[in-house]
Amino acid sequence: MIPTSYYILLGSGLFTIGVIGVLTRRNVLIILMSIELILNAVNINLVALSQHFRSVDGQIFAIFVITDAAAEAAVGLGLIIALFRNKETVNADEIDLLKW
Amino acid sequence: MLDYIWLIPIFPLLGAATQLFLGWRLSKNAVTAVSVGLPGVALLWALGCVVQLLGLPEGSHHVFVKTLYTWLPLGPLRLTGGSLANLNVHVGFQLDPLSTVMLLVVTGVGFLIHVYSIGYMAHEGGYYRFFGYMNLFMFSMLILVLANNYLMMFVGWEGVGLCSYLLIGFYFQRRSASDAGKKAFVVNRIGDAGFLLGVMLMAVTFGSVDFREVTAQALSGRIPVGSTVIVTICILLFIGASGKSAQIPLYTWLPDAMEGPTPVSALIHAATMVTAGVYMVSRSNALFILAPTAMALVAGIGAATAIYAASIGLVQNDIKRVLAYSTISQLGYMFLACGVGAFGAGIFHLMTHAFFKALLFLGAGSVIHAMSGEQDMRKMGALWSRIPTTAKTMLVATLAISGAPLFAGFFSKDEILWKAFSSPYGSKLLWLIGFATAGLTAFYMFRLFFMTFAGKSRVPHEVEHHIHESPKVMTIPLICLALGALAAGYVGWPKMLGGSNHFEHFLEPVFENSKALAGSEYAWSVEFGLMLLSVAIATLGFLVAYFWYVRRPEVPEHVAAKAGPLYKLVLNKYHVDELYDALFVNRAKDLGSVFAAFDLGVIDGGVNGAGWLTRMSGELSRWWDTWIIDGLLNVLAFVVKVMSYPVRVIQTGVVENYAWLITLGVVIFMVYYFVHF
Numbered sequence: 001m002i003p004t005s006y007y008i009l010l011g012s013g014l015f016t017i018g019v020i021g022v023l024t025r026r027n028v029l030i031i032l033m034s035i036e037l038i039l040n041a042v043n044i045n046l047v048a049l050s051q052h053f054r055s056v057d058g059q060i061f062a063i064f065v066i067t068d069a070a071a072e073a074a075v076g077l078g079l080i081i082a083l084f085r086n087k088e089t090v091n092a093d094e095i096d097l098l099k100w
Numbered sequence: 101m102l103d104y105i106w107l108i109p110i111f112p113l114l115g116a117a118t119q120l121f122l123g124w125r126l127s128k129n130a131v132t133a134v135s136v137g138l139p140g141v142a143l144l145w146a147l148g149c150v151v152q153l154l155g156l157p158e159g160s161h162h163v164f165v166k167t168l169y170t171w172l173p174l175g176p177l178r179l180t181g182g183s184l185a186n187l188n189v190h191v192g193f194q195l196d197p198l199s200t201v202m203l204l205v206v207t208g209v210g211f212l213i214h215v216y217s218i219g220y221m222a223h224e225g226g227y228y229r230f231f232g233y234m235n236l237f238m239f240s241m242l243i244l245v246l247a248n249n250y251l252m253m254f255v256g257w258e259g260v261g262l263c264s265y266l267l268i269g270f271y272f273q274r275r276s277a278s279d280a281g282k283k284a285f286v287v288n289r290i291g292d293a294g295f296l297l298g299v300m301l302m303a304v305t306f307g308s309v310d311f312r313e314v315t316a317q318a319l320s321g322r323i324p325v326g327s328t329v330i331v332t333i334c335i336l337l338f339i340g341a342s343g344k345s346a347q348i349p350l351y352t353w354l355p356d357a358m359e360g361p362t363p364v365s366a367l368i369h370a371a372t373m374v375t376a377g378v379y380m381v382s383r384s385n386a387l388f389i390l391a392p393t394a395m396a397l398v399a400g401i402g403a404a405t406a407i408y409a410a411s412i413g414l415v416q417n418d419i420k421r422v423l424a425y426s427t428i429s430q431l432g433y434m435f436l437a438c439g440v441g442a443f444g445a446g447i448f449h450l451m452t453h454a455f456f457k458a459l460l461f462l463g464a465g466s467v468i469h470a471m472s473g474e475q476d477m478r479k480m481g482a483l484w485s486r487i488p489t490t491a492k493t494m495l496v497a498t499l500a501i502s503g504a505p506l507f508a509g510f511f512s513k514d515e516i517l518w519k520a521f522s523s524p525y526g527s528k529l530l531w532l533i534g535f536a537t538a539g540l541t542a543f544y545m546f547r548l549f550f551m552t553f554a555g556k557s558r559v560p561h562e563v564e565h566h567i568h569e570s571p572k573v574m575t576i577p578l579i580c581l582a583l584g585a586l587a588a589g590y591v592g593w594p595k596m597l598g599g600s601n602h603f604e605h606f607l608e609p610v611f612e613n614s615k616a617l618a619g620s621e622y623a624w625s626v627e628f629g630l631m632l633l634s635v636a637i638a639t640l641g642f643l644v645a646y647f648w649y650v651r652r653p654e655v656p657e658h659v660a661a662k663a664g665p666l667y668k669l670v671l672n673k674y675h676v677d678e679l680y681d682a683l684f685v686n687r688a689k690d691l692g693s694v695f696a697a698f699d700l701g702v703i704d705g706g707v708n709g710a711g712w713l714t715r716m717s718g719e720l721s722r723w724w725d726t727w728i729i730d731g732l733l734n735v736l737a738f739v740v741k742v743m744s745y746p747v748r749v750i751q752t753g754v755v756e757n758y759a760w761l762i763t764l765g766v767v768i769f770m771v772y773y774f775v776h777f
Contacts, residue, residue: 019763022759022763023756023759023760023763024756031759092755092756093754093755093756095755096753096754097753098751098753099752099753099754
């Protein structure tokens with residue numbers, strides 16, 4: 001079979017890319033997508049380890065996470081649209097109202 | 101009526117209270133009705149009491165005493181002799197021949213002057229205030245003459261002094277008037293100090309201040325004649341009398357007192373208040389008889405004052421000033437009489453003097469009234485036909501004071517001169533001084549009369565138009581007083597001329613001791629001779645005045661010019677006021693300045709210093725509070741603030757930074773978990 005460690009590595013790789021995306025990208029939509037990526041990376045981890053430990057808990061948790069991710073995406077989009085309506089921009093560095 | 105004798109002073113007191121509390125609301129007529137009516141009632145009551153007194157049985161010697169209550173129950177007092185006595189001072193009233201004379205003079209002349217004042221003060225301001233003070237004066241004077249002991253007399257004594265001050269300074273807005281009031285009061289006070297010391301010494305010597313008790317003890321022979329204690333008491337009492345009755349050296353207030361309205365000068369400084377000293381000395385005759393040294397002092401000062409004041413009166417140009425010095429001079433006569441033991445004669449002169457001096461002052465007031473306020477005789481003249489009633493009554497008064505035969509002054513003055521000559525306490529020198537003064541008196545009084553009423557008119561044009569006789573309310577009292585000045589002498593018609601001298605006989609019970617002096621070694625022919633001499637010198641004075649002021653008015657100026665420095669000296673009253681100022685008044689003011697400097701520097705300095713200290717400690721607290729307390733707090737806040745600087749840096753407002761920080765936090769947690777597990 002495929003060793004479990006490869007899945008974990010994949011998961012952490014995706015996680016890292018997602019984190020870098022959140023920290024680095026300018027477009028808030030891309031940041032949102034990166035957040036999704038982080039969540040999916042976690043999902044991969046969960047499922048891989050569920051198979052490793054022959055327990056179905058991991059997969060059930062993964063379904064929760066997916067649901068949660070969907071809701072979050074919806075809310076995030078709503079935020080971005082509200083933000084766009086006020087600021088006319090989707091660039092994170094232009095949202096600097098709190099800057100002193 | 102006698103039982104309610106205490107009402108006599110109360111009537112004017114009610115008048116005074118009414119004026120001083122309600123007077124400002126009352127109409128002039130109401131003020132007049134109350135303040136002239138009440139003294140009138142007092143006069144009637146007094147007459148009633150006197151009639152009753154005369155009706156008392158012979159054994160009482162015409163003495164009536166009513167004690168109202170014990171004022172000062174002072175309890176046991178150790179006397180100088182070592183014995184114990186109960187010194188109780190009462191409020192009591194004594195009516196005997198001596199106080200009868202005083203009572204009738206005060207109420208009678210007082211009432212007439214009140215009536216006169218209705219007219220005189222009609223156009224002046226402060227009508228009710230004037231009458232209030234006058235009534236208060238009547239109250240005080242009546243307390244003085246009716247009191248039955250020295251301390252109560254002193255209450256009245258002080259009261260008249262107060263009223264004198266109030267009335268002299270009646271026109272207080274005038275500086276000279278208020279100064280004169282102060283001067284009168286202060287000089288009087290010096291006398292009062294002597295009086296009070298005398299009374300105190302009397303209290304510890306006799307154990308009483310009651311007239312009858314002291315007199316009884318003095319007459320009992322307990323105290324040797326000429327003992328130091330008695331002489332001291334008498335001298336102290338005489339100091340009081342000199343203050344009140346304007347003798348040397350305490351006379352300086354009386355000429356200045358002419359600043360007051362003329363009725364005041366008439367009542368207080370002629371007829372009544374100034375005679376209080378004579379009354380007091382006469383009342384104390386039993387004491388004075390025991391002190392020949394004091395008698396000599398009294399007679400000497402009296403005579404000296406008489407001639408001294410007459411000399412100043414010779415050259416004064418203000419009509420009231422002449423009368424003021426005349427008063428001082430006549431008071432000198434009264435004291436001369438008392439000093440030679442002729443107390444009855446002194447009181448007789450007091451009575452006649454009250455009539456003619458009050459008349460002179462009221463007449464002068466009438467003249468001043470007619471002259472629209474002018475008082476300088478050099479601006480008068482030829483007023484006889486313009487103000488006839490005033491002129492005629494003043495002529496009567498002038499004749500009376502000059503000792504013209506058959507007028508009142510003749511009998512009383514002659515009595516004094518005779519006693520000065522013949523009494524064991526008298527001397528030829530005293531007679532001579534009195535005799536010379538009589539001549540001077542006749543001269544300056546007729547000078548006054550002629551300068552005012554006769555000769556050529558020197559009246560300024562504007563004043564001339566307004567000359568008018570005074571209203572009846574003023575002239576009728578003048579006429580009444582003139583009748584008195586004519587008739588009053590007859591009660592003292594001397595034995596020598598066939599009368600029985602009722603007056604002295606009446607006063608005998610009071611002056612028992614002077615009986616010893618009544619019989620002298622001189623024959624009646626000597627008395628008659630002296631009487632003729634008096635008439636002669638009075639006539640001489642009259643003639644010189646007539647010649648100098650009617651016939652040849654330019655002569656007085658020549659004489660004055662020839663006398664030069666002497667004239668100036670007398671005109672300036674021998675510079676006595678200036679002397680007193682330099683010796684006493686300015687020294688007292690200096691002392692006052694010293695005390696003021698002490699008060700301002702030390703006392704106020706201390707107070708200010710305490711205030712300064714308080715304020716400084718407040719400053720200190722403020723400094724502490726601002727710098728230390730607040731400082732600490734500020735430092736604390738500063739520290740907190742400074743600590744925040746690095747922390748603030750984190751809040752950039754840039755979203756990515758926040759994302760990095762979140763990540764950093766997660767990493768730290770992960771590291772922590774890996775290390776610990």
